[in-house]
Amino acid sequence: MLFSKKRFMLGAAVALLSATTVFAQEDDDNLQPLRTHSLYMPYIDQDLQNRWFDFGGDALINTNRHVRLTQDMPSQSGWLWSRLPLEVSNFQIEFEFAVGGKGDNLFGDGFAVWLTKERAEPGPVFGSRDHFEGLGIFFDTYENGRSPHTFPYVLAMMGDGRTKYDNDNDGSNNKLGGCESNFRGRTETTKGRLTYSRDTSSLNLKIQTQFWDQWDDCFTLQDIKLPELPYLGFTAHTGEVHDNHDIVSVTTSTMVKAPQLLGHTRNTAPPPSSKSGLGWYLKFLAISGVFVGVVAVAYNMSKKSNDMKRF
Incomplete structure:
Protein backbone atom coordinates (compact mmCIF):
# COMPACT_ATOMS: atom_id res chain seq x y z
CA MET A 1 0.00 0.00 0.00
CA LEU A 2 2.81 2.40 0.82
CA PHE A 3 4.38 1.78 -2.60
CA SER A 4 1.05 2.49 -4.32
CA LYS A 5 0.65 5.73 -2.34
CA LYS A 6 4.08 6.89 -3.44
CA ARG A 7 3.21 6.20 -7.03
CA PHE A 8 -0.02 8.15 -6.61
CA MET A 9 1.78 11.16 -5.11
CA LEU A 10 4.45 11.10 -7.81
CA GLY A 11 1.76 10.88 -10.47
CA ALA A 12 0.00 13.88 -8.96
CA ALA A 13 3.25 15.83 -9.04
CA VAL A 14 3.82 15.01 -12.70
CA ALA A 15 0.22 15.92 -13.51
CA LEU A 16 0.58 19.27 -11.76
CA LEU A 17 3.80 19.96 -13.62
CA SER A 18 2.12 19.12 -16.92
CA ALA A 19 -0.83 21.35 -16.09
CA THR A 20 1.52 24.20 -15.24
CA THR A 21 3.34 23.76 -18.54
CA VAL A 22 0.06 23.79 -20.46
CA PHE A 23 -0.96 26.94 -18.59
CA ALA A 24 2.27 28.61 -19.68
CA GLN A 25 1.46 27.79 -23.31
CA GLU A 26 -2.24 28.61 -23.29
CA ASP A 27 -1.74 31.69 -25.48
CA ASP A 28 -1.15 29.38 -28.45
CA ASP A 29 -4.54 27.79 -27.86
CA ASN A 30 -6.14 31.24 -28.05
CA LEU A 31 -5.14 31.66 -31.71
CA GLN A 32 -7.20 30.41 -34.64
CA PRO A 33 -5.57 30.70 -38.10
CA SER A 273 19.18 41.81 -26.83
CA SER A 274 19.75 38.20 -25.91
CA LYS A 275 18.82 39.08 -22.33
CA SER A 276 15.14 38.66 -23.13
CA GLY A 277 15.68 34.89 -22.99
CA LEU A 278 16.04 35.30 -19.22
CA GLY A 279 12.25 35.39 -18.88
CA TRP A 280 11.87 31.85 -20.16
CA TYR A 281 14.63 30.67 -17.82
CA LEU A 282 12.84 32.21 -14.82
CA LYS A 283 9.57 30.57 -15.89
CA PHE A 284 11.37 27.23 -16.02
CA LEU A 285 12.76 27.74 -12.53
CA ALA A 286 9.29 28.63 -11.23
CA ILE A 287 7.76 25.49 -12.76
CA SER A 288 10.63 23.40 -11.39
CA GLY A 289 10.00 24.89 -7.95
CA VAL A 290 6.38 23.79 -8.06
CA PHE A 291 7.43 20.29 -9.05
CA VAL A 292 10.02 20.03 -6.24
CA GLY A 293 7.48 21.32 -3.73
CA VAL A 294 4.90 18.71 -4.66
CA VAL A 295 7.48 15.91 -4.53
CA ALA A 296 8.59 17.10 -1.07
CA VAL A 297 5.00 17.01 0.21
CA ALA A 298 4.55 13.52 -1.20
CA TYR A 299 7.75 12.37 0.48
CA ASN A 300 6.76 13.78 3.90
CA MET A 301 3.31 12.17 3.71
CA SER A 302 4.86 8.85 2.82
CA LYS A 303 7.37 9.15 5.66
CA LYS A 304 4.65 9.91 8.22
CA SER A 305 2.63 6.95 7.01
CA ASN A 306 5.66 4.67 7.33
CA ASP A 307 6.45 6.00 10.82
CA MET A 308 2.87 5.33 11.95
CA LYS A 309 3.14 1.74 10.71
CA ARG A 310 6.36 1.21 12.67
CA PHE A 311 4.69 2.66 15.77
Whole structure:
Protein backbone atom coordinates (compact mmCIF):
# COMPACT_ATOMS: atom_id res chain seq x y z
CA MET A 1 0.00 0.00 0.00
CA LEU A 2 2.81 2.40 0.82
CA PHE A 3 4.38 1.78 -2.60
CA SER A 4 1.05 2.49 -4.32
CA LYS A 5 0.65 5.73 -2.34
CA LYS A 6 4.08 6.89 -3.44
CA ARG A 7 3.21 6.20 -7.03
CA PHE A 8 -0.02 8.15 -6.61
CA MET A 9 1.78 11.16 -5.11
CA LEU A 10 4.45 11.10 -7.81
CA GLY A 11 1.76 10.88 -10.47
CA ALA A 12 0.00 13.88 -8.96
CA ALA A 13 3.25 15.83 -9.04
CA VAL A 14 3.82 15.01 -12.70
CA ALA A 15 0.22 15.92 -13.51
CA LEU A 16 0.58 19.27 -11.76
CA LEU A 17 3.80 19.96 -13.62
CA SER A 18 2.12 19.12 -16.92
CA ALA A 19 -0.83 21.35 -16.09
CA THR A 20 1.52 24.20 -15.24
CA THR A 21 3.34 23.76 -18.54
CA VAL A 22 0.06 23.79 -20.46
CA PHE A 23 -0.96 26.94 -18.59
CA ALA A 24 2.27 28.61 -19.68
CA GLN A 25 1.46 27.79 -23.31
CA GLU A 26 -2.24 28.61 -23.29
CA ASP A 27 -1.74 31.69 -25.48
CA ASP A 28 -1.15 29.38 -28.45
CA ASP A 29 -4.54 27.79 -27.86
CA ASN A 30 -6.14 31.24 -28.05
CA LEU A 31 -5.14 31.66 -31.71
CA GLN A 32 -7.20 30.41 -34.64
CA PRO A 33 -5.57 30.70 -38.10
CA LEU A 34 -7.18 33.11 -40.55
CA ARG A 35 -6.45 31.79 -44.04
CA THR A 36 -7.86 34.83 -45.84
CA HIS A 37 -5.03 37.00 -44.49
CA SER A 38 -2.14 34.52 -44.48
CA LEU A 39 0.46 34.01 -47.19
CA TYR A 40 2.96 31.20 -47.73
CA MET A 41 5.11 29.64 -50.46
CA PRO A 42 4.57 29.20 -53.36
CA TYR A 43 2.40 32.37 -53.05
CA ILE A 44 0.60 31.90 -56.38
CA ASP A 45 -1.55 29.23 -58.00
CA GLN A 46 -1.42 27.71 -61.48
CA ASP A 47 -3.02 30.86 -62.88
CA LEU A 48 -0.18 32.96 -61.43
CA GLN A 49 -2.51 34.60 -58.93
CA ASN A 50 -3.28 34.39 -55.24
CA ARG A 51 -6.83 33.92 -53.99
CA TRP A 52 -6.43 36.23 -51.01
CA PHE A 53 -3.70 38.75 -51.95
CA ASP A 54 -2.90 41.11 -54.82
CA PHE A 55 0.60 42.07 -55.94
CA GLY A 56 1.57 45.14 -57.89
CA GLY A 57 4.12 47.73 -58.93
CA ASP A 58 7.65 46.37 -59.10
CA ALA A 59 6.90 43.40 -56.84
CA LEU A 60 8.39 40.09 -57.99
CA ILE A 61 7.51 36.60 -56.77
CA ASN A 62 10.07 33.88 -56.19
CA THR A 63 7.85 30.87 -55.49
CA ASN A 64 10.58 29.16 -53.43
CA ARG A 65 11.70 32.12 -51.33
CA HIS A 66 9.74 35.36 -51.02
CA VAL A 67 7.65 38.17 -52.42
CA ARG A 68 10.20 40.84 -53.33
CA LEU A 69 8.53 44.24 -53.01
CA THR A 70 11.57 46.06 -54.42
CA GLN A 71 14.86 44.94 -55.88
CA ASP A 72 18.20 46.42 -54.87
CA MET A 73 17.77 49.06 -57.57
CA PRO A 74 16.86 52.77 -57.59
CA SER A 75 13.32 54.10 -58.13
CA GLN A 76 11.44 50.91 -57.29
CA SER A 77 7.98 50.65 -55.68
CA GLY A 78 6.01 47.49 -54.97
CA TRP A 79 3.02 46.36 -52.94
CA LEU A 80 1.18 43.38 -51.50
CA TRP A 81 -2.42 43.84 -50.26
CA SER A 82 -5.13 41.58 -48.90
CA ARG A 83 -8.20 41.36 -51.13
CA LEU A 84 -10.58 41.22 -48.18
CA PRO A 85 -10.71 43.44 -45.09
CA LEU A 86 -10.13 42.05 -41.61
CA GLU A 87 -13.54 41.51 -40.02
CA VAL A 88 -12.36 40.17 -36.64
CA SER A 89 -12.04 42.32 -33.53
CA ASN A 90 -8.94 40.74 -31.97
CA PHE A 91 -6.10 39.39 -34.09
CA GLN A 92 -2.39 38.67 -34.34
CA ILE A 93 -0.31 39.10 -37.49
CA GLU A 94 3.09 37.45 -37.64
CA PHE A 95 5.16 38.30 -40.70
CA GLU A 96 8.62 37.15 -41.74
CA PHE A 97 10.63 39.64 -43.76
CA ALA A 98 14.14 40.30 -45.03
CA VAL A 99 15.81 43.63 -45.83
CA GLY A 100 19.28 43.91 -47.32
CA GLY A 101 21.41 44.58 -50.34
CA LYS A 102 24.89 45.35 -51.63
CA GLY A 103 25.09 48.79 -50.03
CA ASP A 104 27.30 49.06 -46.94
CA ASN A 105 26.88 52.72 -46.06
CA LEU A 106 24.06 54.00 -48.27
CA PHE A 107 20.84 52.01 -48.51
CA GLY A 108 17.10 52.51 -48.14
CA ASP A 109 14.41 53.39 -47.95
CA GLY A 110 12.45 50.74 -46.08
CA PHE A 111 9.06 49.04 -46.07
CA ALA A 112 5.70 49.52 -44.36
CA VAL A 113 2.96 47.39 -42.84
CA TRP A 114 -0.55 48.78 -43.22
CA LEU A 115 -3.98 48.30 -41.65
CA THR A 116 -5.97 50.95 -43.47
CA LYS A 117 -9.34 51.78 -44.94
CA GLU A 118 -7.77 52.08 -48.39
CA ARG A 119 -5.85 49.45 -50.32
CA ALA A 120 -3.47 49.18 -53.28
CA GLU A 121 -3.05 52.91 -53.87
CA PRO A 122 0.63 53.58 -54.69
CA GLY A 123 2.19 56.75 -53.36
CA PRO A 124 5.18 58.45 -51.71
CA VAL A 125 4.93 56.92 -48.21
CA PHE A 126 7.04 53.78 -48.46
CA GLY A 127 5.29 52.97 -51.71
CA SER A 128 1.72 53.74 -50.58
CA ARG A 129 -0.55 56.78 -50.55
CA ASP A 130 -0.21 59.76 -48.23
CA HIS A 131 -3.16 61.06 -46.17
CA PHE A 132 -4.12 57.48 -45.37
CA GLU A 133 -6.78 56.43 -42.85
CA GLY A 134 -5.64 53.78 -40.40
CA LEU A 135 -2.35 52.40 -39.13
CA GLY A 136 1.03 52.56 -40.81
CA ILE A 137 4.14 50.92 -39.31
CA PHE A 138 7.32 52.01 -41.05
CA PHE A 139 10.50 49.93 -41.03
CA ASP A 140 12.76 52.84 -41.97
CA THR A 141 16.40 52.27 -42.96
CA TYR A 142 17.34 55.74 -44.25
CA GLU A 143 17.60 58.89 -42.17
CA ASN A 144 16.23 61.96 -43.97
CA GLY A 145 16.75 64.48 -41.16
CA ARG A 146 18.43 64.71 -37.79
CA SER A 147 16.93 62.20 -35.38
CA PRO A 148 17.49 61.48 -31.68
CA HIS A 149 17.72 57.76 -32.45
CA THR A 150 19.74 55.52 -34.73
CA PHE A 151 18.58 53.73 -37.86
CA PRO A 152 17.08 51.31 -38.80
CA TYR A 153 14.04 52.51 -36.89
CA VAL A 154 10.46 51.27 -36.59
CA LEU A 155 7.73 53.90 -36.23
CA ALA A 156 3.95 53.72 -35.88
CA MET A 157 1.54 56.37 -37.16
CA MET A 158 -2.25 56.60 -37.10
CA GLY A 159 -3.61 58.44 -40.12
CA ASP A 160 -6.96 60.26 -40.11
CA GLY A 161 -7.20 60.70 -43.88
CA ARG A 162 -6.06 64.33 -43.69
CA THR A 163 -2.67 64.33 -41.94
CA LYS A 164 0.45 64.25 -44.10
CA TYR A 165 3.36 61.96 -43.29
CA ASP A 166 6.34 64.00 -42.07
CA ASN A 167 8.84 62.62 -44.57
CA ASP A 168 11.51 65.30 -44.05
CA ASN A 169 11.80 64.35 -40.36
CA ASP A 170 11.24 60.59 -40.78
CA GLY A 171 7.74 60.80 -39.33
CA SER A 172 8.82 62.30 -36.00
CA ASN A 173 5.79 64.61 -35.89
CA ASN A 174 3.43 61.67 -36.55
CA LYS A 175 4.99 59.20 -34.15
CA LEU A 176 2.83 57.26 -31.71
CA GLY A 177 5.42 54.65 -30.83
CA GLY A 178 8.67 53.26 -32.12
CA CYS A 179 11.95 51.54 -31.43
CA GLU A 180 15.45 51.08 -32.75
CA SER A 181 15.84 47.65 -34.33
CA ASN A 182 18.79 46.23 -36.22
CA PHE A 183 16.67 44.26 -38.68
CA ARG A 184 18.61 45.00 -41.88
CA GLY A 185 21.14 42.58 -43.34
CA ARG A 186 20.54 39.83 -40.82
CA THR A 187 21.48 36.21 -41.44
CA GLU A 188 18.97 35.20 -38.77
CA THR A 189 15.24 35.07 -39.43
CA THR A 190 13.62 38.48 -38.95
CA LYS A 191 9.97 38.67 -37.97
CA GLY A 192 7.35 41.04 -36.65
CA ARG A 193 4.38 40.13 -34.46
CA LEU A 194 1.54 42.63 -34.34
CA THR A 195 -1.24 42.05 -31.81
CA TYR A 196 -4.41 44.15 -31.78
CA SER A 197 -7.50 44.07 -29.59
CA ARG A 198 -10.51 46.18 -30.45
CA ASP A 199 -12.06 45.09 -27.13
CA THR A 200 -9.28 46.76 -25.13
CA SER A 201 -8.23 49.35 -27.77
CA SER A 202 -4.61 48.19 -27.47
CA LEU A 203 -1.88 47.33 -29.94
CA ASN A 204 1.55 45.77 -29.49
CA LEU A 205 4.49 45.11 -31.80
CA LYS A 206 7.29 42.65 -31.08
CA ILE A 207 10.29 42.03 -33.32
CA GLN A 208 12.56 39.01 -33.72
CA THR A 209 16.04 39.71 -35.13
CA GLN A 210 18.58 37.51 -33.32
CA PHE A 211 17.38 34.10 -32.17
CA TRP A 212 14.46 31.92 -33.10
CA ASP A 213 11.36 32.74 -31.03
CA GLN A 214 13.15 35.46 -29.06
CA TRP A 215 10.83 38.44 -29.22
CA ASP A 216 11.70 41.98 -28.15
CA ASP A 217 9.04 44.57 -27.40
CA CYS A 218 9.05 47.50 -29.80
CA PHE A 219 6.03 49.42 -28.53
CA THR A 220 2.63 49.09 -26.90
CA LEU A 221 -0.13 51.60 -27.67
CA GLN A 222 -3.34 52.22 -25.77
CA ASP A 223 -6.60 53.86 -26.91
CA ILE A 224 -6.03 52.78 -30.51
CA LYS A 225 -9.00 52.39 -32.84
CA LEU A 226 -8.39 50.91 -36.26
CA PRO A 227 -10.92 51.35 -39.08
CA GLU A 228 -13.86 48.98 -38.76
CA LEU A 229 -12.77 46.95 -41.78
CA PRO A 230 -9.05 47.48 -42.41
CA TYR A 231 -7.08 45.96 -45.27
CA LEU A 232 -3.70 44.40 -44.57
CA GLY A 233 -0.86 45.60 -46.76
CA PHE A 234 2.92 45.56 -47.22
CA THR A 235 4.66 48.13 -49.41
CA ALA A 236 8.20 49.35 -50.07
CA HIS A 237 10.03 51.87 -52.20
CA THR A 238 13.56 52.94 -53.11
CA GLY A 239 14.98 56.23 -54.39
CA GLU A 240 18.60 57.01 -55.07
CA VAL A 241 19.42 54.59 -52.25
CA HIS A 242 17.99 51.10 -52.43
CA ASP A 243 17.65 47.61 -50.96
CA ASN A 244 15.86 44.33 -51.44
CA HIS A 245 12.64 44.36 -49.38
CA ASP A 246 11.15 40.87 -49.07
CA ILE A 247 8.05 39.41 -47.43
CA VAL A 248 8.64 35.71 -46.75
CA SER A 249 5.38 34.74 -45.03
CA VAL A 250 2.33 36.19 -43.31
CA THR A 251 0.39 34.32 -40.61
CA THR A 252 -2.76 36.01 -39.36
CA SER A 253 -4.82 34.54 -36.52
CA THR A 254 -7.97 35.60 -34.75
CA MET A 255 -7.87 35.55 -30.95
CA VAL A 256 -10.69 33.91 -29.04
CA LYS A 257 -10.00 36.07 -25.99
CA ALA A 258 -8.67 39.62 -26.07
CA PRO A 259 -5.06 39.90 -24.85
CA GLN A 260 -4.16 42.03 -21.85
CA LEU A 261 -1.57 44.44 -23.21
CA LEU A 262 -0.25 46.43 -20.28
CA GLY A 263 1.81 49.59 -20.28
CA HIS A 264 1.90 52.73 -22.37
CA THR A 265 3.66 53.80 -25.53
CA ARG A 266 7.32 52.80 -25.70
CA ASN A 267 9.28 55.18 -27.90
CA THR A 268 12.86 54.36 -26.96
CA ALA A 269 13.13 50.59 -26.82
CA PRO A 270 16.77 49.45 -27.23
CA PRO A 271 17.89 47.18 -30.06
CA PRO A 272 17.09 43.48 -29.54
CA SER A 273 19.18 41.81 -26.83
CA SER A 274 19.75 38.20 -25.91
CA LYS A 275 18.82 39.08 -22.33
CA SER A 276 15.14 38.66 -23.13
CA GLY A 277 15.68 34.89 -22.99
CA LEU A 278 16.04 35.30 -19.22
CA GLY A 279 12.25 35.39 -18.88
CA TRP A 280 11.87 31.85 -20.16
CA TYR A 281 14.63 30.67 -17.82
CA LEU A 282 12.84 32.21 -14.82
CA LYS A 283 9.57 30.57 -15.89
CA PHE A 284 11.37 27.23 -16.02
CA LEU A 285 12.76 27.74 -12.53
CA ALA A 286 9.29 28.63 -11.23
CA ILE A 287 7.76 25.49 -12.76
CA SER A 288 10.63 23.40 -11.39
CA GLY A 289 10.00 24.89 -7.95
CA VAL A 290 6.38 23.79 -8.06
CA PHE A 291 7.43 20.29 -9.05
CA VAL A 292 10.02 20.03 -6.24
CA GLY A 293 7.48 21.32 -3.73
CA VAL A 294 4.90 18.71 -4.66
CA VAL A 295 7.48 15.91 -4.53
CA ALA A 296 8.59 17.10 -1.07
CA VAL A 297 5.00 17.01 0.21
CA ALA A 298 4.55 13.52 -1.20
CA TYR A 299 7.75 12.37 0.48
CA ASN A 300 6.76 13.78 3.90
CA MET A 301 3.31 12.17 3.71
CA SER A 302 4.86 8.85 2.82
CA LYS A 303 7.37 9.15 5.66
CA LYS A 304 4.65 9.91 8.22
CA SER A 305 2.63 6.95 7.01
CA ASN A 306 5.66 4.67 7.33
CA ASP A 307 6.45 6.00 10.82
CA MET A 308 2.87 5.33 11.95
CA LYS A 309 3.14 1.74 10.71
CA ARG A 310 6.36 1.21 12.67
CA PHE A 311 4.69 2.66 15.77
